[in-house]
Amino acid sequence: MAxxxxxxxxxxxxxxxxxxxxxxxxxxLARAGAGGWFRYAxxxxxxxxxxxxxQVVLTIAVAIFSPRExxxxxxxxxxxxxxxxxxxxxxxLVTGALLVSVWGxxxxxxxxxxxxxxxxAVVVAxxxxxxxxxxxxxxxx
Amino acid sequence: xxxxxxxxxxxRFDRGEMTQAELATKVGVTRQTINAIEQNKYSPSLExxxxxxxxxxxxxxxxxSHSANG
Numbered sequence: 347m348a349x350x351x352x353x354x355x356x357x358x359x360x361x362x363x364x365x366x367x368x369x370x371x372x373x374x375l376a377r378a379g380a381g382g383w384f385r386y387a388x389x390x391x392x393x394x395x396x397x398x399x400x401q402v403v404l405t406i407a408v409a410i411f412s413p414r415e416x417x418x419x420x421x422x423x424x425x426x427x428x429x430x431x432x433x434x435x436x437x438x439l440v441t442g443a444l445l446v447s448v449w450g451x452x453x454x455x456x457x458x459x460x461x462x463x464x465x466x467a468v469v470v471a472x473x474x475x476x477x478x479x480x481x482x483x484x485x486x487x
Numbered sequence: 488x489x490x491x492x493x494x495x496x497x498x499r500f501d502r503g504e505m506t507q508a509e510l511a512t513k514v515g516v517t518r519q520t521i522n523a524i525e526q527n528k529y530s531p532s533l534e535x536x537x538x539x540x541x542x543x544x545x546x547x548x549x550x551x552s553h554s555a556n557g
Contacts, residue, residue: 415517418517421515421517422516422520422531422535423519423523423529487523
């Protein structure tokens with residue numbers, strides 16, 4: 347498995363697990379209007395730190411086992427795969443932003459819910475980027 | 488459009504079973520990219536195609552060919 351495919355798997359696994367737990371916990375509370383913004387900020391802070399720490403530790407671990415690949419620059423195929431992932435993520439992010447905006451305009455929202463819905467769009471877009479890259483690595487294209 | 492075919496597998500064999508990893512190191516790409524090119528799943532840039540031909544010691548026309556019918 348290519349080094350950068352391993353990084354995509356790390357990104358998918360850590361984001362799906364940690365942000366999955368975060369949204370599972372936060373979205374029902376935010377929709378019910380429970381708690382102040384400080385509570386959500388603390389939860390989000392913990393989530394971001396957990397994702398960053400997990401990704402850094404796992405990336406270092408993978409790099410230790412394949413040091414030559416870790417130091418090599420992206421080749422042209424890997425750059426193309428990265429661009430395909432970014433392209434797919436862009437459409438998801440724009441769609442998510444539009445849905446959040448339209449929902450807010452027509453059905454009303456609050457700051458905490460708006461922020462979390464926007465964050466959800468960012469996380470889903472990132473997952474789509476990583477999954478798209480993994481699919482292309484698996485297909486060999 | 489057409490399709491790009493290649494003889495990289497045979498040319499590697501002719502050079503004492505040069506591995507994909509060895510060729511990849513000479514060309515400056517990953518082993519997985521050489522594998523994708525060999526299987527016609529990925530068409531390399533002109534620059535990489537030239538580098539592959541150089542690494543195998545053949546003219547580019549011997550390493551790669553183009554079929555108009557695809």
